[in-house]
Amino acid sequence: MKKRLKKIWKWLDDRGGLSDLMKPLTTHLVPPESKWNYVWGSATLFCLILQVITGITLGFLYQPSADVAYQSLVYIENQAFLGSFIRGLHNWGASAMILLMGIHMIRVYINAAYKYPREMSWITGVFLMAFTIIMAFTGQLLRWDNNGVWSAVVAAEQIGRIPWIGHWLAYFVLGGETIGGETLNRFFALHVFLFPALLFLFVVYHLYLVFKNGISEPPKIGRVVDPKTYRDWYEKMLSKKGVPFFPNAIWRDAVFSAFVLIIIVGLAWFVGATPLTSKPDLASVHANPKPDWYFTWIFALYALMPRQLESYVMFFGPLIAGVFLFSIPFMSNRGERSPLRRPWAVAGIVFVILSIGSLWYVGTKEPWSPRFNAKPLSKYATVPDPSTKVQKGIDLFNTAGCIYCHRIGNHGGIRGPELTDVENRLTRKQMIIRIVNGGNNMPAYGGSLKKEELDEIVSFLIAKDKK
Ligand code: HEC
Structure with a gap:
């Protein structure tokens, strides 16, 4: 038996060149001190491989067509053999990949490993980061439930506000003026063909x-x-005390990746993937989209920003961030690498982590989503001496759902601007135009409010001393 196996191996090795293929691994030397801090990149790669495997598996059952995508997911989740588990693996695998990629980047940055001669590693890494984020973004919509769809649409609408190219870009991404069946096919092609490649x-x-x-x-x-x-110094250092990558260094990568796998498997098995919300209703934005956790902070940033700034930040934010990330190895590709000698670089990254962290915290609280449990305005306490018309307007303000997004006095959501003093900002006519046409996250009420109802609401809004 042993002899036969040996023979098979010999044949495979001779004709297939297996040990030659492995040679670079066993002869490649690495610095002996590169220890546990060097496992983040390989673990990210491991997650990517896991994503490919689970993604293909999901692809066996997923149907990328707007009519049936949701059903196919319900089937995967509830009926298919191990379907829910594999969806969980893909879902948690995505989270793990983003997290590990982030840590890998921070590690490289803090150790200044992007300095000469590794500038290109950093630059390709920034591309990889962008592709990974796009994968997470497009994957969310493929879920084709209310949450996934509307999170993606909100983001696409934000893209649409980028000056000059925004409209075109949003049109391209959505496959039309608004979301529809084409959107799903576009996202599917991006998620399954283009960006994996x-x-x-x-x-x-x-x-x-x-x-x-x-x-x-x-x-x-x-x-x-x-x-x-x-380079000379590095070569000499390696020939003096370098150790072969295989097996001296790779075992740590293997151990850590196995650890990551155990955690992902545990979460997929015991917690499962993000639950499917209801079938998407493409006609109404009444959903309250909750993006996956890695995007919460971006939602928070846009929600908290003064509205006038949004378009600019939308355009210049990613542009500046991108230019900055790409320029890091060019700004300083030599000199000290120790973080202890680069206090400003370290302060910078701490600042970025804290900002994202606090935005993320606010994001989980969601001040910008409509508050469906807002206490209705009282007809009598809200305006001094209301006429019947104004009283009706107050009722409508509650029943038409304005209160979910607009604050008056101490009541109401904060998704839209506070309307307590709106009479000082807008004329009657401007208010009517706004309410009829909606825009920028304000639904259009032209179709649902009768003329006299509109008149009643506006009479209420124009009233003085609301509280
Ligand atoms: C889903 C949340 C939401 C609901 C529901 C909603 N609005 Fe709005 N509204 C907004 C947002 C967001 C804006 C700001 C739009 C912008 O930036 O142009 C806004 C703007 C306005 C403005 C202009 C305020 C200003 O200072 O510019 C008025 C007036 C207004 N809404 C009235 C209403 C009325 C009346 C209703 C109910 C019939 C209503 N809204 C329902 C979100 C909402």
């Missing part, structure tokens, strides 16, 4: 660069990077 290409190149330039040695105070001498 891009991810794959960039990952291969990213890994090639790791092999070509070597893993960065842990920084040491006073050991500065000088492009003139670095």
Whole structure:
């Protein structure tokens, strides 16, 4: 038996060149001190592989067509063999990948591993980050339930507000002026064909660069990077005390990835994927979309910002962030790598983490979503001496749902502007135009309010001393 196996191996190795294929791994040397802090990247890669496997598995049953997508997901979730578990793996795998990628980036940044000669590793990494975020974003819509669909649509509408190119971009992403069946097919093609292919290409190149330039040695105070001498120094250091990547370093990657797998499996099995909400109602935005956790902070940022700034931030925010990320290795590709000697760089990243953290915290509280439990305005206490018309207006303000989004005195949601003093800002005519046409997250009421009802609401809004 053993002899036969040996023979098979010999044949495979001779004709298939297996040990030659493995050779780069066993001969590639890495700095001996690169220990547990170096596992984040490989764990991210591991999650990507898991996503590919579970994604293909889901693809066996998922139907990317607006009529049946939701049913196919209900089937996967409730009936298909292991369907719910595999959906859970894909869902938690996505979260794990984003989290590990973030930690990997922070680790690289704090150790300044992007300095000479590894600038390209950083740049391809920024592309990988963008692709991963796009994957998470497009995947959310494929769920094709109310939450996934409207989260994606809200984001697409924000894209639409980017000056100059926004409208075109939103049209392209949605496959039309508004969401519809085409949107699902577009997102499916992006999520399943285009971006996985891009991810794959960039990952291969990213890994090639790791092999070509070597893993960065842990920084040491006073050991500065000088492009003139670095490569020589690195080679010498490796030949003196380097250890083979396989098996001396890779076992940590394997152990950590196994640990990540256990956690993902546990969460998928015991907690499961994000629950499906109801079938999407493409005609009404009455859903209160809750994006997946990694986007909550972006929702929070836009919700908290003064509305006039939104379009600019939408455009310049990602642009500046992108330019900044790409320029990091060009701004400083030499000198000290130790975080202890780069206090400003460290302060910067701490600032970014704190900002995102607090936005995220606010995001989970969602001040901008309509408050469906808002206490109705009282007809008598709200305006001094109301006429019947105004009283009717107050009733309508409650029943038509204005109160969910607009605050008057101490009552109401804060998704829209407070209307306590709206009579000082807008004329009667402007209010009517606003209410009839809606816009910017305000639903249009032209179709649902009768002329006299509109008149009653506006009479109430124009009244002085509301509280
Ligand atoms: C889903 C949330 C939501 C509901 C429900 C809603 N609004 Fe609004 N409303 C908004 C938002 C958001 C804006 C700001 C739009 C903008 O920035 O242009 C707004 C703007 C307005 C404005 C202009 C205020 C200003 O200061 O510019 C008026 C007036 C108004 N709404 C009245 C109403 C009335 C009356 C109703 C009920 C019939 C109502 N809204 C229902 C979200 C809502």
